[in-house]
Amino acid sequence: MRALQIEREGRTRLVTVAPPEPAAGDVLLHVRTVGFCGSDLNTYRGLNPLVSYPRIPGHELAGTIEHVGAAVPAGRFRPGMQVTVVPYTACGRCTACRRGRANACRDNQTLGVQREGALTEWIAVPWEKVLDAEGLSPRELALVEPLAVGFHAVDRGRVAAGDIVVVIGCGAVGLGAIAGAARRGARVVAVDVAADKLALGRKAGASETVDSRAVGLSDRLRALTNGDGADVVIEAVGLPETFVAAVHEAAFAARVVFIGYAKAPVTFDTSQFVKKELDILGSRNATAADFVAVIEMLRDRAFPVTDAVTRVVGLDDAGAALHDWSRDPSSITRIHVDLP
Ligand SMILES: [Zn+2]
Ligand SMILES: [Zn+2]
Secondary structure, eight states: OEEEEEEETTEEEEEEOOOOOOOTTEEEEEEEEEEOOHHHHHHHTTOOTTOOSSBOOOOEEEEEEEEEOTTSOTTSOOTTOEEEEOOOOOOSSSHHHHTTOGGGOTTOOOBTTTBOOSOBSEEEEEGGGEEEOTTOOHHHHTTHHHHHHHHHHHHHTTOOTTOEEEEEOOSHHHHHHHHHHHHTTOEEEEEESOHHHHHHHHHHTOSEEEETTTSOHHHHHHHHTTTSOEEEEEEOSOOHHHHHHHHHHEEEEEEEEEOSOOSSOOOOOTHHHHHTTOEEEEOOSOOHHHHHHHHHHHHTTOSOHHHHOOEEEEGGGHHHHHHHHHHSGGGOSOEEEEOO
16 A cells, blocks of 8 residues: 655655554554644654654544454444544553543653554554544544644643633644634634734634734733733644743733744743742643543534635645645645545
8 A cells, every 4th residue: 555654854755555454453544644743844843852763653643444443342433434543651650640641641752753654544543542423524534633632732732611721833743733623712812924814713602813923912912811821822833932922911810822843942040939829730742531521522513624725735746735834834734635
């Protein structure tokens, strides 16, 4: 079967690999659509410390069930069903796993990062990782994972109705955080540096937007919050300056949630942590509950799916699309690769 492989930094190629041999507890999927994640872009750019080369990327996927293994509990799955996949593993033994937070497993292996990914024709997945999402299109299904990562950050930030939530970054994950916070009844302010991404933020549920390139972020946010700052700030960019801004824009006794991975060490005025008594929270991957909540939102048709997918290509053009994204990262929210 065919697959796209990132050979090394800046280089992709189409390869032929052996089809998977599903175990008895596996579900065999015909891959329909795969979304490129920021982590796949970083792999392509040589900036993903977790990856080794060559690597088949892809962990945001839509699939159709082709075959259900003999050891899969009866009645759960049947051939032809549309599904998506929780692309993480959990060791079951580390402290995160023992505390019921397997999404932060010390030994997690994500599809397409620490192990071969989904940008291929067929994939075998343990049945526990397969989520029934009947009624959703491949386009919607391949958006579930990045949106779920945003939903998880909302959960980490304990966002409640009436909170003022600032989300910095309107990529797919940030849009998930915006939509998740808005669904909980929060008033959401979206921050980005591109007008079209802010427009998407509004469609996802933000009631206000701030173009931080055009206006002073701090002044604008103070004006929007009666001078208080935000109850919750969610950082979904991963730049040192956005990490610092998240702490700065948080109100006294607020929560700050970090999703982005900064590529360089970040310098903080830590007196703000103490003085404001901030809850500073990391947010990693997503739980199965986050996935299910996103599937429900998509079933409600409450998210601008079409607008969030900037470009759709076939497998033959997937490498070129990744190259274009690398040259102009801000022009793309999501690239989807549709397989035959
Ligand atoms: Zn992703
Ligand atoms: Zn673990």
